[in-house]
Amino acid sequence: MTNKGLHFPIEEALAALEAISDLTVHKGLALAPFTQIKSGGPADLLVMPKNKESLLAMKKLCLDKAWPLTVLGRASNVLVSDEGIRGITVLMSPSLAAIERQGNQLLCGAGLPLYEIAAFAARQGLSGFEFACGIPGSLGGAIFMNAGAFEGSMSQLVTRTVFIDSQGQLAQIHGPDHDFGYRHSYFSDKPDVLIVEAELTLTPDEPQDIYDRMGVHAKKRYQSQPLAWASAGSAFRRPPGYFAGKLITEAGM
Numbered sequence: 001m002t003n004k005g006l007h008f009p010i011e012e013a014l015a016a017l018e019a020i021s022d023l024t025v026h027k028g029l030a031l032a033p034f035t036q037i038k039s040g041g042p043a044d045l046l047v048m049p050k051n052k053e054s055l056l057a058m059k060k061l062c063l064d065k066a067w068p069l070t071v072l073g074r075a076s077n078v079l080v081s082d083e084g085i086r087g088i089t090v091l092m093s094p095s096l097a098a099i100e101r102q103g104n105q106l107l108c109g110a111g112l113p114l115y116e117i118a119a120f121a122a123r124q125g126l127s128g129f130e131f132a133c134g135i136p137g138s139l140g141g142a143i144f145m146n147a148g149a150f151e152g153s154m155s156q157l158v159t160r161t162v163f164i165d166s167q168g169q170l171a172q173i174h175g176p177d178h179d180f181g182y183r184h185s186y187f188s189d190k191p192d193v194l195i196v197e198a199e200l201t202l203t204p205d206e207p208q209d210i211y212d213r214m215g216v217h218a219k220k221r222y223q224s225q226p227l228a229w230a231s232a233g234s235a236f237r238r239p240p241g242y243f244a245g246k247l248i249t250e251a252g253m
């Protein structure tokens with residue numbers, strides 16, 4: 001991620017963004033502290049929206065001015081260049097983090113860390129999200145690539161997603177329209193779309209049983225991943241029926 005060589009009128013954009021309420025703007029801030037692997041140079045302008053309205057206003061401004069916009073959630077699945085990112089970078093997490101229960105469904109902001117949703121669901125006695133408790137991403141990033149682990153994936157739970165489309169309009173899709181596949185969704189090839197919130201449909205269960213399953217998953221991660229270190233996570237897609245690690249070992253590498 002870089003947009004190297006692009007001309008971008010930083011001061012004009014800074015003034016225009018500062019005129020939008022409920023939006024924090026930083027000029028030239030290093031992105032390394034915001035990424036899970038702790039690397040990455042400065043964003044020309046780093047924007048943190050406090051709500052849907054300020055996000056919409058920012059997106060419309062970018063469209064009007066043809067300014068480049070890069071979207072980051074919790075930056076756990078991106079590698080930011082040491083040269084940083086030209087144009088405007090929007091950090092969706094930790095803001096946009098409202099969460100509300102409606103029956104067996106949770107309406108969640110896209111900036112919510114997955115572990116927060118897992119903890120909330122467990123407290124509420126709603127099962128299904130346990131698999132995601134150790135994935136270090138945000139809900140928006142997880143839907144973008146249909147994150148999954150331990151036989152679970154976002155595709156099993158996400159029943160509706162609200163987003164800002166490439167024209168700057170609020171839109172939503174339901175169920176099969178998400179086009180979920182292995183580490184793929186409707187959003188995967190739409191970098192100009194901003195996921196705002198999503199509805200997750202879960203199943204009632206005993207909170208203690210849910211906590212127990214989360215504990216099993218956490219232990220497996222702890223035993224198999226260097227969690228004490230900054231990490232980029234998996235580098236390889238899983239080939240059908242195999243594990244990349246097993247194939248690499250068998251190849252003698």
Ligand SMILES: Cc1cc2nc3c(=O)[nH]c(=O)nc-3n(C[C@H](O)[C@H](O)[C@H](O)COP(=O)(O)OP(=O)(O)OC[C@H]3O[C@@H](n4cnc5c(N)ncnc54)[C@H](O)[C@@H]3O)c2cc1C
Nearest residue numbers: 071073074075076077137138140141142147148195232233
């Ligand atoms: C240690 C470690 C373990 C991991 N384990 C797993 C695992 O078990 N399973 C798994 O599937 N993944 C895993 N990952 C990868 C990563 O956590 C997931 O892909 C996660 O879903 C990415 O979310 P994010 O918010 O960090 O997205 P980012 O890295 O910030 O962004 C990834 C992509 O999503 C887009 N995006 C992010 N938010 C939005 C939004 N709101 N609207 C539109 N586009 C958006 C970005 O533009 C970018 O293209 C792991 C990563 C690490 C570092």
